Amino acid sequence: MRKIVILISGRGSNMRAIVQAAKEQQWPAEIVAVISNKADASGLEYAASMGIATVVVASRDFTSREAFDAVLQQEIDRFAPDLVVLAGFMRILTTPFVTHYSGRMLNIHPSLLPSFTGLATHRQALTAGVRIHGTTVHFVTPELDHGPIIAQAAVPVLPGDTEQSLAERVLVQEHVIYPKAVRWFVEGKLTLEGDLVHIGAESTESAGIACVG
Template structure:
């Protein structure tokens, strides 16, 4: 059974662009009065419009320009320093378009959670929507998973899916999948605030209280 306490669950959210998943998560957290604290929003892109939105909402907004760093390890070191200032329970990658170093992932393993725009293990990496259309699949969607050192391969927490129609192009499909993402990520984040997601020693995800980790739009 989940253990409940008065302690708020602390999140740091990483973004690279407009941060629509971050925005939906923050709005849902506020509207539903979660026992959570969005401690900071950090972007590797100083021009990310999501940072402006976060600032307007009074959130700590930090920019670390990844183009200034000569190596991934150097950037990840400074990113880790910023993250550790907030002692988060979880770090949510919401459209964070960087591959993280092995040492970074190992340091935060079990706390790092990513949302990926495909039904993993199908279509890891980039261009997921065009790849889905080219492959002829009938369903497509998103996956929320714990981050592991191997790209887009960590233990899966939840997935959301939608139909792929014959008339779909990348734009229409991506817009529909984004609506699914806006359902799945806030749901997972809320379960985290309630201590209803567990990762055991065998890296198996357990979701308590009979939550269904599959969503459809």
């Protein structure tokens, strides 16, 4: 039975999607803890209601990223997870922290990487005038938003789209592909070969989920 720790900063909608999928699909895994860097993160209440241990490591209590990451790592490692999942965790992590969980930490980013890294991705997409936008699940590496890609989902950018309407359309697909990617990991279907991820006998070239039109 694989053990999963999920990190959140707010409502944790992707965390909820993962928890629900794990329960409904009876994954060979247990979500052992949900940890937040904000005490008022509403996702903590949901996790507790599902019988999942919750922990707060308040980032505002630390004067440096290094100090925060050191304590966060200690809290995560108390649960001895096989996988750490970033689900709306709004922190830039230090290289030693990321290296500690190399090959066993996932993130979801609201763009089709490598396009539109960082923040305000939907604004970036609208400003660039792209016709296709989306979301990416990837392994976390020290370079921000550049880890090996596991899965992607694409959505159309429609005439009259706002940041909010585009974000809502992308979020629907996040809730589809993130649980799928986490399940692949816990079932032992993901293999890293350099910067490429293979799913079973197939590479991520066939793992994307196109949702256009």
